[in-house]
Every structure is written in C-alpha cells, then in structure tokens.
Amino acid sequence: MTLSVDQLAEARVALDAPLYADVAGDIDVSFEFFPPKTEKMEETLWRSIATLAPLAPRFVSVTYGAGGSTRERTHATVARIARDTAIPAAAHLTCVEATREEIDSVAQEYWAAGVRHIVALRGDPPVQGARYAAHPGGYENAAALVAGLRRLHPFEISVAAYPECHPDSGDATVDLDNLKRKIDAGAGRAITQFFFEPETFFRFRDAAAKAGIAAEIVPGIMPVSNFAAVQRMSAMCGTDVPAWMGRLFEGLDDLPDARQLVAATLTAELCRKLYAGGVKQFHFYTLNRAELSYAICHLLGLRARFATKVEAA
Template sequence: MGYSHAREVESLNRSLSEISKDIQVSFEFFPPNSPEMETTLWNSIERLAPLKPSFVSVTYGAGSGTRDRTHDVIKRIQKDTALIAAPHLTCIDAGKEELVQIAKDYWQSGVRHIVALRGDLPNSSEKPSMYASDLVELLKSVADFDISVAAYPEGHPEAPNPQFDLLNLKRKVESGANRAISQFFFDIESYLRFRDRCVTVGIDVEIIPGILPVTNYKMLERFAGLTNVHVPSWMPKMYEGLDDDETTRRLVGANIAMEQVKVLNKEGVKNFHFYTLNRAELTYAICHTLGIRP
C-alpha cells in the first residue's frame, strides 16, 4: 500500500504542476455588517485580486437591506479593482417588476454576471411564486447576462428525490444559465457521480465545484446540517482537540481543501469556486498550489 500510495500522491502533484495553465478560479464574498468585517473584506479582496479570478461573487441574505449592501460592495469592486463582480440575486423576496428593475439597474451600472438563486423561504410551508429557472428567464429577457446557478451534488434539502433536483437544474440551464456552481462538499465521489448524472440528462454546462476551506469545524457542522452536506467520518477526527488552536486548524483545513482540489483536477476539473468566508489566507495558499499566482 505504502509504495503505490506514494506514487499516487507524486502523480497528483506532477499532473497539477503540468496543467496549471488551464485552471481558473472564482471567489465568493459576503457583504460586511460591521466596520471590522468591512476591513477584513477589502483586505481579502486586495490580497486575492492579483490572482485574476474569472469573477468574484457577493452573496446576500433575504431582505432588501442586505441587497443594498451587496450592491455597494459590487459597485466598489467594479470601481476600485479590475475584477468582474457578480451579485447574488434571489427571487423569493421581490416581485417580477422589482426584479426587472434591479436587473436593469445592475446592467446600467456595468454588471454583466449574476448568480441567480431562488433564495431561502422565510416560511417553509409556503410555496414560492418563482423559482431560480424563472429568475434566469427573467434576467435573460432584460439583457444578455452571464448567469451562474446553484447545483446540489448531494441534493437540495427540499428536493423530494435526487432526480427531481437534477431536472430542476436542467430547467435552469434550459432557461439560459451559463454554468452551475456546486454547493460545497467533502465527499469527492458524490460530486463526480453528480457530474456524470448531469451529462446523462443532457445538462451541457460546466458544474464548477464549490470549495469551502474549513477552519472552524463547529461552524461547518452547523452549515452541513442546514445544507444536507455529508461530512465524511474521517473529518471530525482531523479537527479533534483543536478548539483552541486556530493555527493548526487552518493548516488542517488548507490541507483537506488542497487534497480535494488535486483529486478533482486529476478528474478533469479546470474551474474552482472558493467560498472564502471573506478571509484570504487559505484560499490564497490553495490557489498557489494550483499554480494560480500573481
């Protein structure tokens, strides 16, 4: 086992150093809600900007207050950096006319790329009046936006079954989505199987894996619970006893994400989307190993 495993690692590293020229990355940030977070965010953007990501996305929660914050961050990224900024837009907290207005406003302020999502239901018993596929259609009717949508390798928490979820993604693509970005995952097999299933139902856009470098395992457990993401049994063991040791936690997190990226790359993945949680260090280090450098 030892020898063949060593050769495997060697070949992963070698293949990575040979093909790094084709790799593209994108980053996700969220709008700050305090002066400290604001400083952290802009420091991270400054640190990651020289890596020339294909785009950076900015999330927002439900409610128009955070949408305005998202818009402010987007405008500033556009004004002060050379990055392509892509706001998240959801359709459950706005009517069609309002969404058309927001889309026009974004287009006029130079935004060409939007991440189109349904959004979280404030009350899960209600049926949403619009879905992400409707939003994609609406955006395309306003202007020829470049549109990313969400994909769920392990199934959307509300989907009755995996096939339903897959056909939903197909609808989003048929409505005009240019690519899908996956929910974060740690079980690489689940992503690869999902990618194969996408091909079998005729989804022809790229399914970009979403990578979440984990520094805080407790927070991850909460995230994973909410999002239906399977946390492999080896993972909690890696973070055991590190509650008060942030430095080691970060090294462990970076290592897990780097392994993930290497294996995915060997499986032909050329684009990666990083959930940065507004921190640059880990994402920067992982991109460096990928050969993405200023």
C-alpha cells in the same frame, strides 16, 4: 522484513513523487464574499479582495440575504468591485420576498453599474426552517428568474447545483430536472453547493450529463476553518460530513492556526483529486477570509499574476 516486488514498485513510485504534487496552476478560480455589516468587516472584505485579486480570478461574487436583507450592501459592494478593480463582479439575486418588478429593477441597477454577471438563485425563506413560498407577483423559482433576466439584458448567468440534492427536492431526479430547467432557461454555468469528497462531485457530474445537462458545472469549495460551523451549515443544506473529517479536526478547537494548516492541506488535496478527474475550475466560498483560500491556491500552483491595491472604504 522482505518487501514483495509489488511493494517495491509501489515504494519506488512514492519515493519518486514530489512531497506535494501541485497542478502547476493549470486551473481557474473564482471567489465568493458576503457583504460587510460593519466598518471593520468592510475593511476585512477589501483586504481580502486585494489579497486574492492578483490570482486573476475569473470573477468574484457577492451574496444576497433573504428578503433583500442585504440588498443595498450587496449592490454597493458589487458596484465598487466593478468600478474600482479589474475583477469581473457577479451579484447574487434571489426570488425571495420581492415582486418581479422589484427584482427587475435591481437587475437594471446592476446593468447600469457595469455588472454583467448574475448568480440567479431561488433563495431561502427569511425564517430559518420555514417552507419556501413564492412571493405573490414574484418569480416562482430560479428558472423563472433566469428567464426574466434573459429578457432584460444579455447577462452572464450562473445558477446553483446540489451534488447531494437540495433539501426541498423530493429526490435526485427531481433536483436534476430543476437544474436542467435553469440551464434551458438561459443559465450558462452551475456552481455547486460545497461537498467534501471528490466522488460526490464526480457522481453528480455523470448524472447531470446523463440528464442532458451540457453546461459547465463548477465545484463549490468550502475550506473548513471552523469545523463546528461547517457542521451546522452542512446540516442545513444536506451536505454529508465524513467521519474522517471529524477526526482530522478533533482537538483543534482552541488552536486556530493549526486548524488553518489542516484545512489548507485537506482542501488542496480535494481540489487536486478533482483536477485528476478533469476539473479545472473551482469556486471558493471564502467567508471573507483571504489567507486560507490564497494558501490553497498556492498549494495548487497558482501564483500572483500582478500586484494590486484596493483601499478600504
């Protein structure tokens, strides 16, 4: 078999390139956790934070359940991160099933605990599948919540963005208009829902810029440790799961270690392609599992910058 000149040139490029081209750690990362429900889950959470802290994340955020179902646990977790670690802590705050006064009170408690960063969200209805309705006397949406937080204190405020359109939005234009209202109300950053192909983010970023949105847009990255679970989450939030991804995870249901290896490689490659398109900030949805996110960051060239120790409660 004789190779053409073009094929020879292509082969030379492939041979000269390293087996894995990392991005030399030229990125910033942040991590998202959920508040623990049990003592064992709390130990797992703090081990995860201790594992990821040496990567010097820009911040770590803690989620907040619908209707305040995790309000106290979220507050305790965020307050402890702010108190016992050097990592900037961000608290999620939603509009669901609370008056403005109640939400303002929670925000005041965060400020008193030293928390300066809020992830302001409309939130989902407490009953899955129900239609969202603003609480009487509450903030009607995330833009109103952002404006309310701005009146209280000079919080750093992040909001959510949806590259594939929020399920409740009529279309992408309506969705972008909503994002712009949140930014105009005082948010300084948008963190996206997870997605699985770089072009999805690039198209959204271009559309946001065309709509006059100049704030930082950070891609939300979901490492796929459990493909079936990610399929369920994707169906709820309108995220497309490519057919090729199903093929990659096929036959790995009973091989968790193999799934982790595939997930780390796949997610690192997604981040590398995003980096090639100018992205240098990434927000990882950890699901409170540190090793996978740490492996992905390692593949991207990030290394521990210091040692840390966070004791379990």
